[in-house]
Amino acid sequence: MQRLAWAILLAAFAACAGLAVLVPWQTLIYLRTAHVGTATRAAALVGTLLLRRGAGEEPVAITPGKVYPRVVEGDLVIADSQSQGLLIFSEPAPARDLATVQIYPNTQVEIRRARYPRFAISPEPARIFLYVSIGRVRVTRWEGSRALHLVVQTPHGQAEVLSGTLAVEVQNERTDFTVRGGISRVQGRESIQELGRDQRARIGLDGRVEGPLGAGRNLLPDLFQGPLPERDPEGPVPPNQWAIFHFVKQPGEPAGRVAQTAEAGRRALTLARTGFDHAQTGVFLILNQDVRDFRSLQLHLSLKILAQDVAVCGVVGTECPLMIRLEYKDVNGNDRQWLQGFYAIGEVTPQTPDRCLPQVCPPPYNSHVRVPLGEWYTFDSGNLMETLRAAGAPPAALTRLRIYASGHSYAVMFSELELIGEE
Structure with a gap:
């Protein structure tokens, strides 16, 4: 009887100690990892975008002049040959944009992940993963109040947008990643290549990263280098100065x-x-x-x-x-x-x-x-x-x-x- 009593007492102590550790630990894990869907909206700029939802749900047609505010993970956005559109990912509060995605004609974009930490104390970043199966997009990352993990995946490889703007063009046999501003990291099957402004990388069917390659250059100087003077546009003006x-x-x-x-x-x-x-x-x-x-x-x-x-x-x-x-x-x-x-x-x-x-x-x-x-x-x-x-x-x-x-x-x-x- 004494041994049974001691066994019960020790088991109760172990359970109490375990709960004293596990409950706060699980609570901490929940506070760190719990997330909500990133606020995402879609707009058609030209023509009509088609938004395909999950099984059993009717597709949504998005026409110009209207913004569709309920885009979620798993949605597939399709632009035909006469359509262009825009995806906008925002923080829940305050309403600041995290990223924008310009969708060009003949393009399909799947939103594989769009998550934002539920609690402010969480150290986790916001996460946006896009899959472009065909076509062309232009992805711009904005600096918000929280770190952002922004990845564009294609059938040939992927690129993480670390800052600025990345243009992605997907064809049957290759994907071209072109940095228009900032830095992106392009990853193939066996190698990783970091790209800066006006640099391009290509990934073919073999998964090999080629680059950095040359890309078209911006002919305009920075509009925000400093205060802008006021001048007569018809008078003598120094070139390349706004x-x-x-x-x-x-x-x-x-x-x-x-x-x-x-x-x-x-x-x-x-x-x-x-x-x-x-x-x-x-x-x-x-x-x-x-x-x-x-x-x-x-x-x-x-x-x-x-x-x-x-x-x-x-x-x-x-x-x-x-x-x-x-x-x-x-x-x-x-x-x-x-x-x-x-x-x-x-x-x-x-x-x-x-x-x-x-x-x-x-x-x-x-x-x-x-x-x-x-x-x-x-x-x-x-x-x-x-x-x-x-x-x-x-x-x-x-x-x-x-x-x-x-x-x-x-x-x-x-x-x-x-x-x-x-x-």
């Missing part, structure tokens, strides 16, 4: 405001004005860049329209809340321009056309792009060398680039401005 310009139609009316800002780790430039008559507010750059030997020239930009009071882009199509004007000389020495406008409010009518009218602007005529009000929108021009050659005005030298807001009252932000040239 400057601010203003135009006010009626004397005495207020000029606009240009300010360098940051939003959720994203460096941006804000253009804003409140007035009653026409004005322009923006920045410009003298390029003097010969492009006759270039095979590709592509402009990339992210923008957010906060406010505008002129429907669409005005009665002649020149008052968009954001406009891009690339001036150049063609092969015959004639002055030309490529103009692209963006708007968020209004409907296209004969009184508010969807492009700049011929009596005001020379060809080629690009349709203005409608973007969601108050949402970041990513724009890629496509290959301007091919576009302008098809329009009968192939460029020989780029002379000036202007990014500006036009209208009466407006507020817009833009960032990620790049002009990528490949020779």
Whole structure:
């Protein structure tokens, strides 16, 4: 009986001691590893995105002008040949963006992991794993309040985005990883290669990493190196130096405001004005860049329209809340321009056309792009060398680039401005 009593007493002590250790230990593990789904939303920029859910759930069609807020792990986003879209991953609180994914035509992206620690005391990072089976994406990592493990996987290998922006193009026989800014680590079957800005790596069917290889270079200097001076864009200006310009139609009316800002780790430039008559507010750059030997020239930009009071882009199509004007000389020495406008409010009518009218602007005529009000929108021009050659005005030298807001009252932000040239 005494031995049984001692056995019970010792077992009870061992159970008590075990529980005293295991309960706090398991509680600590739970606090460290518990997670919630990362807030993820999808938007169609052009055409219609198809969102395929789990078994038994109906696919979701995402159309332009609407943001679908309930994207979760396991979802497959499909863009057909006429579609482009955007995935945005955010912290739960405060609502800061963790990463954005630009989805190009003929692309399929599966969200394999999108997790955020449930408790603030957890040292674990947020985790976003994407699988691109085919097509092209551009992944940008933003700096939030917590570390982020951001990985893009493909049939041939994977890349971890350590900072900045990574472009990924997947074809049947290979994957190309191109760093547009920051650092990424590319991993194949047997090797790892770290890439910096404007470097590229390729992984083929054998899983071998080739690189670093050359990539197209950004022809534009950093817009955020320091304070921007104010200059006359038609006057003598040093090349490759950004400057601010203003135009006010009626004397005495207020000029606009240009300010360098940051939003959720994203460096941006804000253009804003409140007035009653026409004005322009923006920045410009003298390029003097010969492009006759270039095979590709592509402009990339992210923008957010906060406010505008002129429907669409005005009665002649020149008052968009954001406009891009690339001036150049063609092969015959004639002055030309490529103009692209963006708007968020209004409907296209004969009184508010969807492009700049011929009596005001020379060809080629690009349709203005409608973007969601108050949402970041990513724009890629496509290959301007091919576009302008098809329009009968192939460029020989780029002379000036202007990014500006036009209208009466407006507020817009833009960032990620790049002009990528490949020779």
